[in-house]
Amino acid sequence: MAGRGDTKAKILDAAEQLFAEHGFKETSLRTITSKAGVNLASVNYHFGDKKSLVRAVLGRYLEAFMPALGEQLQTLLSQRECTMAQVFSCAKQPVLALDQYRPHGAATFMQLIGRGYTDVQGHLRWFITTRYEHVLSLFNQAVHKANPALTPEAVFWHIHFTLGAAIFTMASSEALRDIAENDFDRTLDTEAIVDRLIPYLAAGMNAEPAVMQQGQVLPFAAESQAD
Amino acid sequence: MAGRGDTKAKILDAAEQLFAEHGFKETSLRTITSKAGVNLASVNYHFGDKKSLVRAVLGRYLEAFMPALGEQLQTLLSQRECTMAQVFSCAKQPVLALDQYRPHGAATFMQLIGRGYTDVQGHLRWFITTRYEHVLSLFNQAVHKANPALTPEAVFWHIHFTLGAAIFTMASSEALRDIAENDFDRTLDTEAIVDRLIPYLAAGMNAEPAVMQQGQVLPFAAESQAD
DNA sequence: GTCTATATTAAGATAGAC
DNA sequence: GTCTATCTTAATATAGAC
Numbered sequence A, B: 001m002a003g004r005g006d007t008k009a010k011i012l013d014a015a016e017q018l019f020a021e022h023g024f025k026e027t028s029l030r031t032i033t034s035k036a037g038v039n040l041a042s043v044n045y046h047f048g049d050k051k052s053l054v055r056a057v058l059g060r061y062l063e064a065f066m067p068a069l070g071e072q073l074q075t076l077l078s079q080r081e082c083t084m085a086q087v088f089s090c091a092k093q094p095v096l097a098l099d100q101y102r103p104h105g106a107a108t109f110m111q112l113i114g115r116g117y118t119d120v121q122g123h124l125r126w127f128i129t130t131r132y133e134h135v136l137s138l139f140n141q142a143v144h145k146a147n148p149a150l151t152p153e154a155v156f157w158h159i160h161f162t163l164g165a166a167i168f169t170m171a172s173s174e175a176l177r178d179i180a181e182n183d184f185d186r187t188l189d190t191e192a193i194v195d196r197l198i199p200y201l202a203a204g205m206n207a208e209p210a211v212m213q214q215g216q217v218l219p220f221a222a223e224s225q226a227d
Numbered sequence C: 001g002t003c004t005a006t007a008t009t010a011a012g013a014t015a016g017a018c
Numbered sequence D: 001g002t003c004t005a006t007c008t009t010a011a012t013a014t015a016g017a018c
Helices: A007-022 A028-036 A040-049 A050-077 A084-089 A092-101 A107-118 A123-131 A134-147 A152-171 A172-185 A190-205 A223-224 B005-024 B027-038 B043-045 B050-077 B084-089 B094-102 B104-117 B123-130 B133-146 B150-173 B172-183 B188-204 B221-225
Strands: none
Touching: A007 A028, A007 A040, A007 A050, A007 A107, A007 B221, A028 A040, A050 A084, A050 A092, A050 A107, A050 A123, A050 A134, A084 A134, A084 A190, A092 A107, A092 A172, A107 A123, A107 A152, A107 A172, A123 A134, A134 A152, A152 A172, A152 A190, A152 B150, A152 B172, A152 B188, A172 A190, A172 B150, A190 B150, A190 B188, B005 B027, B005 B043, B005 B050, B005 B104, B027 B043, B027 B050, B027 B221, B043 B050, B050 B084, B050 B094, B050 B104, B050 B123, B050 B133, B084 B133, B084 B188, B094 B104, B094 B188, B104 B123, B104 B150, B104 B172, B123 B133, B133 B150, B150 B172, B150 B188, B172 B188
């Protein structure tokens, strides 16, 4: 397997799939190049080192996703008013478009985001803070517009809860889809999962904080400890 | 540093902290034993291999948490009726109790769960399917009791969204707490985060699925693509 | 039970011929 | 740009003295 000038792309294609499935640390350059059918040394030639390869893989997707999300948010912000579900729907088309961009692109992207988020090396944080901070800011604005009653502190926490639900779900979307198709006996595409997710996230984001005193537990908690 | 018979415990204590912070694969036995102040070979002597050490670390926490959660859910299920917030509150006391069990136990536990969930080796799945399936079943029942109108399919998906929000948030709770304390200028304990999380999860779990046709996007999506 | 010393394997990276 | 061969490092694991 030699000769053609698309070695770089073949490495990226193989790497993104392996990274998504197994994680960055768990995927060796040898596994990648062997799957790609290229020589081990070519990774170093084309990307310098493994860290740069990881960033190239993430960057290819982020560059396809983030500007599209930014546009959707911009448009929504130019409306007179909006609902929380509309805010989250802004991500729907950009995510689904990734399936045209690459086979299983949407699922792969979300798995990569999930991997990158808990990653020690902070690849994803690097992208967000150096390139896409603006899009995150638009998202914050849109959330505030949809529900101005939310305090900044509530927005902060709810956004992170939301990230967790979205990233985590999509990162394990393949496994979940298999289980769901088996248990409920019907086929599911990425869009169906996204359509389940949007109302969940919107409802959570709009949630009112409960009034709780410090140390309060369920009324029956005390009895349950007695034996 | 030698002699005392608590080598096994010292290894567990060092390992849980390092695993929580850096992940299983990213933490070497050398790092663990050096932090614990014990000899490298003692890991193998006391635990056999690294895989068993990981399970021992997870198991110590799960054994402290799962039975307590099960009891809370049992008690709730014996009531005449319950709300969704009460269902999620069942986890509150068992989680917070971990802070008595080990320093920063609650945060460490959730970080470990987060690591274990995306872990390739499936340590966590192993525990759940071999030991704690019963507790998960109680949780499912409680959710159904709190909102019988939810279809089994909706419950399935919402539980996974919930797991994502909870695990992901708590796994990065230390970082989030730092940011929040800096931005909003007040101290936060684990209980405060849990109290934020519960109403969010309850609202999401109770969310009604939106009525959407296949392929529907935002009304303004078409225009935003024109240039 | 604990230690030193070492076997074994796998990984990232690079030199240098073509 | 691509290949073979190799360097270097770091990890798990174990043997065997104490």
